[in-house]
Amino acid sequence: MDKILKFENVSKHYPNGVHALKNVSFEVNEGEFVSIIGPSGSGKSTILRSINKLIPISDGNITLDGLLVSQQKGKELRKLRRKVGMIFQNYNLVYSLSVLQNVLHGRLGYMDGLKGIFGLYSEEDKKEAINLLNELGMEQFCYNRASDLSGGQKQRVGIARAIMQNPKLLLCDEPIASLDPSSAKTIMDLLRDMTRKRNIACIVNLHQLDVAIKYSTRIIGLSKGEVVFDGPPEKLTDDVIERIYNTSRENLMIGGAGNDKKDSADCA
Amino acid sequence: MTKRIPLIAREQKRMYTIFIAVALVLFIATSFYTNFNIMTLAQNSDAFWAFITKDFFPPALPKASRIPGVLSSVVVTLALAMSSTTIAAVLAFFVSLFASEKISPFPKLAKYVRGFATFLRNIPALVWAFILFSSLGIGTGVGFVALLITSFAFMVRAFVETIEDVSQDCVESLQAVGAGFWQRVWQAILPSCLNGFLSWFLYCIEVNIRASTIVGMVGGGGVGLTLFSYIKGFQYDIAFSIILLIAAMVIVVDRITGKLRKEILK
Ligand SMILES: Nc1ncnc2c1ncn2[C@@H]1O[C@H](COP(=O)(O)OP(=O)(O)O)[C@@H](O)[C@H]1O
Ligand SMILES: [Mg+2]
Numbered sequence: 001m002d003k004i005l006k007f008e009n010v011s012k013h014y015p016n017g018v019h020a021l022k023n024v025s026f027e028v029n030e031g032e033f034v035s036i037i038g039p040s041g042s043g044k045s046t047i048l049r050s051i052n053k054l055i056p057i058s059d060g061n062i063t064l065d066g067l068l069v070s071q072q073k074g075k076e077l078r079k080l081r082r083k084v085g086m087i088f089q090n091y092n093l094v095y096s097l098s099v100l101q102n103v104l105h106g107r108l109g110y111m112d113g114l115k116g117i118f119g120l121y122s123e124e125d126k127k128e129a130i131n132l133l134n135e136l137g138m139e140q141f142c143y144n145r146a147s148d149l150s151g152g153q154k155q156r157v158g159i160a161r162a163i164m165q166n167p168k169l170l171l172c173d174e175p176i177a178s179l180d181p182s183s184a185k186t187i188m189d190l191l192r193d194m195t196r197k198r199n200i201a202c203i204v205n206l207h208q209l210d211v212a213i214k215y216s217t218r219i220i221g222l223s224k225g226e227v228v229f230d231g232p233p234e235k236l237t238d239d240v241i242e243r244i245y246n247t248s249r250e251n252l253m254i255g256g257a258g259n260d261k262k263d264s265a266d267c268a
Numbered sequence: 269m270t271k272r273i274p275l276i277a278r279e280q281k282r283m284y285t286i287f288i289a290v291a292l293v294l295f296i297a298t299s300f301y302t303n304f305n306i307m308t309l310a311q312n313s314d315a316f317w318a319f320i321t322k323d324f325f326p327p328a329l330p331k332a333s334r335i336p337g338v339l340s341s342v343v344v345t346l347a348l349a350m351s352s353t354t355i356a357a358v359l360a361f362f363v364s365l366f367a368s369e370k371i372s373p374f375p376k377l378a379k380y381v382r383g384f385a386t387f388l389r390n391i392p393a394l395v396w397a398f399i400l401f402s403s404l405g406i407g408t409g410v411g412f413v414a415l416l417i418t419s420f421a422f423m424v425r426a427f428v429e430t431i432e433d434v435s436q437d438c439v440e441s442l443q444a445v446g447a448g449f450w451q452r453v454w455q456a457i458l459p460s461c462l463n464g465f466l467s468w469f470l471y472c473i474e475v476n477i478r479a480s481t482i483v484g485m486v487g488g489g490g491v492g493l494t495l496f497s498y499i500k501g502f503q504y505d506i507a508f509s510i511i512l513l514i515a516a517m518v519i520v521v522d523r524i525t526g527k528l529r530k531e532i533l534k
Contacts (some may be wrong), residue, residue, distance in 0.1 A: 052444055074292045082446035092441035104457060109446025116447070117454045158441075165445060 002030045003123040004169050004201045005051065010060035012046055012225075022225040023060070028169070033103070033192060033202045035212035038222030039245055042207040048171045048223070051203075052084045053077060065168055082109030085162025085200075087191075089174040091154040093161075100139065102157050103129040106164025125164075132160045136190065139267035152183030159190060163198070169194055172204040176211070179210050184208075188215055209249075297449035305338055320338035327512060330498075338494055338510065342517055345490035348483075350409060352415035357469045360423035365453060368428045373441055373449050382428065389421035397483045411488020415480055419472045430464035440508075463532045470532075472523040476523050481514055491517075 004029040012021040020043045028034055036044050048057040050062060054070055062069040065083060072080045085106070093102045104121045106129075114120075121129075133139050136156045141149065146157060155175060162170055172191060176184035192215050195202040206212045212219055213233045221229030221236070221244040229240045241249045274281070299305065309316075330338055366372045367381040396414040404410050438456040447455065483493025491514060498507040 054443060056442065078446040078448060080446075081444060084444070086441065086444035088437070088441060090437055092437040093457050094435075094438045094442075094460050096462070097455075101455075105442060105445055105447070108442065108448075108451050108455065111451075117450045119455055161441075161445070 004028050004030055004065060005060075005203075006063040007047075008061040008063075010050065010062060011058050012043070012050060012055070013058045018084045020225050021050075021057070024227055025060075025075055026220055026227060027151070028201050028203060031170075031196075031199055033195065033217045034204070034220060035213060035216040035218075036205050036220045037201060037207065037209060037212050037244060040207065041220040043225040045095040045173055046225075048086070048173050048203065048205060051169075051171060052081045052086065054233075078109055082165050083168045085165045085167035085170045087155070087158045087162055087170065087175045091151075091158045093146040093157055095145065097146060098143050099146055099149070099157055100126070100129055100134070103133060103160040103164055105120045106161040109165060114245060121186055129160070129164060132163055136160055151179050152186060155179065155183070156190065159194065161180070161189070163194060163200075167200055168200045170200050172202065174205050174207065175236050177207065184211070191199055191215075234235060276448055305414050323504040324508040328503075328507040329509060330506050338491070338513070340488070341491045341494045342513065344408060345484055345492065346390060346477065346486070346517070346521075347444035348411055348415065349480040351411050352480070353419050353469065353472045353476050356416050356420035357423055357465070357472070357511050360420050361465065364424045364431060365421075365457070367424055368432055370432055370436060370474075371452070371457065374532065382425070385421045385424040387421075388417055389425065391418075393418040393479045393483055394486065397486055397488060401487050406487030406489075408489040411480060411483045411490070414488065415476050418479070419476055423468055423472060426468040427461070427465060430461050430468065432464055434464060435460045465534050467529050470529050474522055474525050477518055 003160055007024050007026050010021055010024045011019070013224070015021055024043075024047065037049060041100075046055060050057045050077065051064060051069065053072065055072065064080060067080060069080065101119065104119065104125060107121055107125050108119075111121075119248055126198065129228075130139065130142065133142060136159065138156050138160070139152065141153065149157065158175075170191070175191065176187050179187060188211060190206065191202060194200075203214075214234065216233055218231065219229065219233055219236055220227060221240060223244050223246070226244050238249045297479055314315040329335070363381060363385070366374065367378050367385065369375040369378045372381075373458035393414050396417050397411060400414055408511045435457045439452050442452045442456045480488065480490060481492040481495075485496045487493070491510065495507055495510045495514070498504075498510060
């Protein structure tokens with residue numbers, strides 16, 4: 001298995017003095033499906049955004065596909081970013097454009113000059129985008145405005161855009177936090193199946209413990225900017241959960257404790 | 269004995285009291301300073317009414333040979349407002365991209381770009397017109413530049429706010445995709461902000477129709493200059509017709525732009 005991503009003693013101080021990450025170290029290999037869990041404010045989003053340098057880190061090293069992220073600038077940085085797909089809680093689509101245009105945005109990192117600026121995509125790219133929308137069950141919405149879709153459909157467009165990049169790594173920042181339980185399940189299933197099929201490593205920020213346990217091959221537990229757990233879901237004992245969330249497992253489950261909980265029962 | 273229960277916080281009540289007191293004191297002080305007295309106005313109301321009823325009424329048409337000239341001066345005023353606003357909007361779009369820390373490729377300079385626009389905006393179009401007339405001489409060209417400067421500065425500010433409101437999220441996602449600056453501008457900022465930009469643009473046209481009449485009066489040409497020349501010639505009845513004409517023009521333009529803006533924001 002090839003190593004895709006490596007964090008070595010990464011720290012992040014925001015300009016306002018918040019110490020968001022403290023000496024974070026972990027690795028991600030090809031084909032892994034890693035969940036990062038932790039209470040809000042523990043630094044999950046900061047970790048994801050530092051991987052493609054949307055946020056610069058203060059200390060330590062991040063190596064992505066053999067390259068030191070902090071050293072990439074300009075054209076090199078664009079090249080690095082297109083290897084990393086990203087999916088957001090609020091979908092972050094351009095709502096006045098069509099679904100197809102939004103999916104094709106995934107190709108922009110590969111395009112230069114006026115073609116890229118005015119969105120003159122190649123016929124192959126367009127065909128691939130339509131195939132992807134087919135695979136996601138969205139073919140009938142190609143020419144709808146992105147603003148006319150439901151939340152679950154918007155997130156599927158977000159997935160298609162990320163996959164269009166032909167990424168080696170997919171970052172998902174609370175992808176189901178704004179969705180109802182049934183759309184949430186569809187999205188999580190799609191994320192798992194599509195990344196598995198294409199051998200894309202996936203890192204998902206989640207605040208639904210049960211979802212993380214069900215889908216992940218590995219879980220990273222974060223508390224106040226520090227990694228307090230890194231291992232397979234089976235090893236996530238009640239003790240560890242208490243250390244991550246500073247509260248007992250029972251208190252985390254909306255609708256009471258118990259192991260017969262539904263998928264993403266505590267979705268926000 | 270029970271105390272009455274107040275409905276608003278005490279600090280708030282005190283603030284209102286202070287505010288009213290200050291406004292009253294300011295009114296008295298400024299009236300005294302400027303010798304303005306509401307009573308003088310009432311005393312002079314006879315002369316004022318005589319002026320309105322005798323000199324202005326009834327509105328009279330200018331000589332038939334002059335009418336095409338008057339109408340073409342209205343067209344000049346409209347054209348002045350439209351062309352200056354259009355060019356200002358295009359310039360403001362490009363400058364506003366560099367005036368927001370959140371999207372500019374040179375975030376450190378954004379503050380200065382905004383500061384420059386604020387400086388330009390705080391000088392009224394009329395003052396710009398006078399400054400430019402004294403250096404470049406009178407003419408429609410100068411009126412054009414005066415309107416251009418103020419509406420440009422206004423739109424930079426309005427566009428920056430639109431951009432920061434609307435396109436934050438999608439700019440981030442295109443950045444993550446590896447899109448360059450101009451790709452983000454054309455593929456995310458422009459499509460998501462276009463309606464907002466157009467709405468501000470139409471608002472600026474409304475403002476500039478009025479402003480171009482006034483700038484015209486001091487030498488910028490158009491219907492403003494026509495009006496001013498009749499007033500200078502004491503032909504108040506003809507001036508009155510032109511004032512009505514200007515009012516009609518403003519109302520028509522306001523209604524058109526208002527309708528378009530509603531349509532856009534739907
Ligand atoms: N842009 C920012 N500027 C300053 N502080 C920030 C910024 N973004 C996040 N933070 C702070 O950093 C900490 C971690 O935030 P974040 O990574 O968003 O956590 P999570 O995604 O786990 O909720 C929080 O205390 C948050 O307030
Ligand atoms: Mg977050």
